[in-house]
Amino acid sequence: MNDILPIVLSILAALVVLGGLIPVFLRTRKNITRYPGPRDANDPLLPRSGSTAVEDRPGAVADRTAPSGADLDGLETTEVPDNAAGLEVIPVETPLPVAGRLVRLRERLVRSNNVMGKGLLALLSSDKIDENVWDEVEETLLLADLGTEPTMQLVDALRERVKVLGTRTPEQVKLLLREELIKLVDPTMDRTLNVQRHADRPAVMMVVGVNGVGKTTTVGKLARVLVAEDKDVLLGAADTFRAAAAEQLATWGQRVGVPTVKSDIDGADPASVAYEAVKAGIDQEVDVVMIDTAGRLQNKVGLMDELRKVKRVVEKLAEVDEVLLVLDATTGQNGLNQARVFSEVVNITGIVLTKLDGTAKGGIVVAIQKTLGVPVKLIGLGEGADDLAPFEVEGFVDALLN
Known part of the structure; x- marks a missing residue:
């Protein structure tokens, strides 16, 4: 009996782990009912264990490790239920047109301090x-x-x-x-978002930044912008370490009828979730796949290596067309330090500047662009669901000068 007990316990533990790996899609216009098909040799590793880099924040797990040399391995076929993962059913909303947002945001900046x-x-x-x-x-x-x-x-x-x-x-x-x-x-900078679908694959966008700048919220708001432009969008919840981050993103998606790929296990390999999202986007022929990543301090080497791995694994399937860095406009020069490090790790293509309302720090737009040679592409001036819009040079300057 004593010899059988360890075997039984091992089997039960394995079943629990396998059950947690099932990603979930929200109900969507394309009614995804099963993903993926048979695996190939390019699929990423299962979630890791071990510990070489630890991040001290709520909802994080202690066994976060820098990636090993091997990124890819085979995984089993996964059943995906067509449900909202236990989320409350929310009526699908119609996002505001992008043009109307620009006018409203300029007016708000004019009224700001x-x-x-x-x-x-x-x-x-x-x-x-x-x-x-x-x-x-x-x-x-x-x-x-x-x-x-x-x-x-x-x-x-x-x-x-x-x-x-x-x-x-x-x-x-x-x-x-x-x-x-x-x-x-600098009006000569190209501020166009690279979100045009390619012939055989969707455009792929990663959103990165430190803790607390509002990456998940920005992804949700940007999904609304793209839906308002009649894009077919899919979200990937690769922030697997913050408590309820995946559910938060899924709720944003549900509000505009956009599906979300997420893992049910806390601390799952974010590269694996990102890979699943891109593969689903290819299979479902969507226009844009947006990947939300976990916040990470720019001076944590292991966590920055992990971010580099997410991008590398995604590129096994498709090129990453856009890497947006979310910065809080009120952080000033500290935001510049963050931008430098992230740009070295994942080749930033654009900046999303949030919390520009109620601040005299409008000059940060120029400082960031001069430092990185990367344009500010989007600005946020409020907490509302549609308070995110493309950055417009003349409108921004006119608002500064009232």
């Missing part, structure tokens, strides 16, 4: 512009997180044009400042 534009206009409209005024202009720009190099560039350009202009009416100053700020924000 923005001292950058107001301060510069007041200083440059002074009867006498001496060195003290230019010092104040520099201080205003630095406080707005413009960064040292862009600040000097803008001040030098303004000095020269004010000198040439001579007399200055408020209208002249506003036009002058508008032109120089537009140059600095």
Whole structure:
């Protein structure tokens, strides 16, 4: 009897683990009822065990390890029920058109507590512009997180044009400042989201960033933007370490009729979930697959290696067309440090800047672009479901200058 008991316990443990690996799809317009088909040799590893890198945060598990050299292995065929994984049924909503969002977000930025534009206009409209005024202009720009190099560039350009202009009416100053700020924000950067379906596969997008910047919420809001543009979208919940992250993403998807691929086991290999999502997107011929990743501190080497692995595994199936880094506009220069590290790890293609409302830190847009050579593509100015829109240079500058 004593010899049989360990065998029975081993079998039960194996069944529990296998049961937790079943990914779940939300009810969708395409009514996915089974995925995937027979496995091939390119499928990723099962969730790992062991511990070399630990992240201290709620909902995380202690056995997070940097990936080994082997990324891929075979997995068994998995049944996927056509249900909402126990989520409350939510009526499908119709997202607001993108054009209407741009107008509303500009109006909100105009009303926000923005001292950058107001301060510069007041200083440059002074009867006498001496060195003290230019010092104040520099201080205003630095406080707005413009960064040292862009600040000097803008001040030098303004000095020269004010000198040439001579007399200055408020209208002249506003036009002058508008032109120089537009140059600095750089309208030549390509801010188009790479979300066009390819001939044989969907566009693939990864969303990355540190803890607490709102990545999952951003993915949900961006799904609404794409649905409003009549895109067929699928979400991948590769944040497997934060409690309820997958359910949160699934709820966002459910609200607009978008399916979500997720694992039922906490601490599952995020690369495996991301791979499942892309494979499902290919099988179901969707337009865009969006992969939500776990937040990670930029100075945690093991966790950044894990993010690199997610991208590498996904690329076994399809090229990653877009890697969006979500940054909190209120973090200022710390956001720049985050951006540098993430860009080195996964080749960032665009920035999503959240929490621009109620802040004087609009200069962070310029600082990030100058540092990375990567455009700000989306901005968020509120907590509402449709408070995310494509970044528009002239509209942003006009809002700063009221």
